[in-house]
Amino acid sequence: MENKYRLIIAYNTAQMLLVDKVLRTAGIQTELVPAPPETGTVCAIAVKIDLSELENSSETLKQNDIKVKDIIEEKKLKLQGLIDEKLGRAVTAEFINILRKIENGDGLNKDEIVYLLSTQKPREIEAIYTAADRIRKEMVGDVVEIRGAIEFSNYCCKSCNYCGINAKNHGASRYRMNEDEIMEVVHDLYKVGIKTVILQSGEDAQWTTERLIELIKRIKRETGMRVTLSVGEKRREEYEALREAGGNNFLLKIETTNRELFKEIHPDDDYDHRIQCSKWLKELGYINGSGNIIGLPGQTVEDIAVDILYFKEMGINMIGIGPFIPAKGTKYENHPHGGIEETLRAVAVTRIVCKKVYIPSTTALASLDKDAQVMALQCGANTIMLISTPEEYRRSYRIYDNKNMVDMEAAVYAVTKAGRKMPEYIKIMKKEERRMKNDE
Ligand code: SAM
Numbered sequence: 001m002e003n004k005y006r007l008i009i010a011y012n013t014a015q016m017l018l019v020d021k022v023l024r025t026a027g028i029q030t031e032l033v034p035a036p037p038e039t040g041t042v043c044a045i046a047v048k049i050d051l052s053e054l055e056n057s058s059e060t061l062k063q064n065d066i067k068v069k070d071i072i073e074e075k076k077l078k079l080q081g082l083i084d085e086k087l088g089r090a091v092t093a094e095f096i097n098i099l100r101k102i103e104n105g106d107g108l109n110k111d112e113i114v115y116l117l118s119t120q121k122p123r124e125i126e127a128i129y130t131a132a133d134r135i136r137k138e139m140v141g142d143v144v145e146i147r148g149a150i151e152f153s154n155y156c157c158k159s160c161n162y163c164g165i166n167a168k169n170h171g172a173s174r175y176r177m178n179e180d181e182i183m184e185v186v187h188d189l190y191k192v193g194i195k196t197v198i199l200q201s202g203e204d205a206q207w208t209t210e211r212l213i214e215l216i217k218r219i220k221r222e223t224g225m226r227v228t229l230s231v232g233e234k235r236r237e238e239y240e241a242l243r244e245a246g247g248n249n250f251l252l253k254i255e256t257t258n259r260e261l262f263k264e265i266h267p268d269d270d271y272d273h274r275i276q277c278s279k280w281l282k283e284l285g286y287i288n289g290s291g292n293i294i295g296l297p298g299q300t301v302e303d304i305a306v307d308i309l310y311f312k313e314m315g316i317n318m319i320g321i322g323p324f325i326p327a328k329g330t331k332y333e334n335h336p337h338g339g340i341e342e343t344l345r346a347v348a349v350t351r352i353v354c355k356k357v358y359i360p361s362t363t364a365l366a367s368l369d370k371d372a373q374v375m376a377l378q379c380g381a382n383t384i385m386l387i388s389t390p391e392e393y394r395r396s397y398r399i400y401d402n403k404n405m406v407d408m409e410a411a412v413y414a415v416t417k418a419g420r421k422m423p424e425y426i427k428i429m430k431k432e433e434r435r436m437k438n439d440e
Pocket of ligand 1: 202203251293362399
């Protein structure tokens with residue numbers, strides 16, 4: 001049967017946003033969705049319209065003098081062979097129905113997602129991981145993207161109850177890197193071939209938007225690298241100015257979509273405002289990152305299922321899913337850490353539901369067990385973030401205790417053990433070269 005949706009493929013993000021705006025203004029209902037793999041990079045976005053609006057849309061675009069790259073039928077990702085006789089009696093009829101929907105490329109509802117997140121049947125878990133891994137392969141391939149993160153300041157004005165660098169944690173030893181220190185690391189990352197630098201910090205008033213703008217321009221001028229920002233909530237104008245300066249991606253996790261829990265863990269943040277920030281980031285054309293924490297006090301699997309549906313509905317492009325890990329000096333310092341298995345399950349189900357997105361194998365997982373990063377790559381994850389903060393500061397960026405300082409060696413280990421590929425653009429230094437560099 002012919003699919004009832006069409007995807008408008010634009011030449012670039014700016015044009016895609018323009019197409020979306022023009023069609024909406026003309027009263028046509030649109031949705032921004034990941035473009036199919038064959039039409040562009042992992043985060044390419046398409047504008048989805050109903051088939052009944054095709055003529056009207058084409059006419060509207062013509063009237064506004066907008067030529068698009070293509071308009072194609074939305075194809076569902078079909079997976080053959082998820083259901084086989086091996087599953088036998090070890091799985092329920094309900095599970096088979098869900099697998100059938102996954103095979104057909106149909107969307108899952110909340111109850112089905114809850115089922116996938118909570119089953120304890122080994123054969124069902126195995127089938128969930130297999131489905132996630134196959135969807136990952138189809139959608140984003142075997143190469144694991146490697147990014148370098150510079151945690152450039154741990155000063156923060158917020159008092160998030162889970163976070164070890166929150167303003168009220170007087171036990172945290174504070175540092176702030178300056179522009180030259182940051183650029184030194186940026187150049188090191190550039191030399192090994194890394195293409196994206198992640199700039200992360202607490203919400204630090206001294207690192208003003210003006211300073212960030214100058215820093216982004218300098219990174220662009222001196223290396224041309226892509227820049228991911230992870231600097232918290234800002235005004236729309238500030239996000240816009242950072243985007244104009246060259247910011248490409250922005251990570252601002254929702255952490256949980258349960259309103260009460262959100263309030264409990266973020267005493268000075270507003271849930272609706274956080275969502276508004278995420279919408280602005282999308283409107284401004286950032287590759288939009290979100291994510292959640294697994295194992296927060298009082299969090300349920302229903303909450304996690306709603307998080308996953310939220311990522312899908314908001315068209316989030318990068319989804320960071322990490323276990324909660326207690327941090328000394330915080331309200332939850334004695335709360336147990338989130339489970340590895342629960343986190344891996346959330347990764348797998350997110351891949352099954354959201355399909356063509358970046359999902360990191362998170363540092364938090366690696367901090368609980370270095371092989372958990374391997375496992376995440378085997379059940380849906382496709383990126384790794386290196387902790388590239390200089391030695392003298394990295395121990396102080398203690399958002400949680402016993403953080404694993406994932407380096408290139410750890411990334412190569414995880415990628416190799418997971419049977420995946422390192423990007424060709426990375427130049428891996430041999431052990432002797434690294435030693436010589438450290439001796440310099
Ligand atoms: N200030 C920015 C923000 O809020 O987006 C970026 C820095 S914040 C420290 C980066 C991420 O650290 C958060 O999105 C949160 O998910 C994670 N994080 C902080 N404390 C954590 C903890 N105790 N366990 C797990 N993740 C934690």
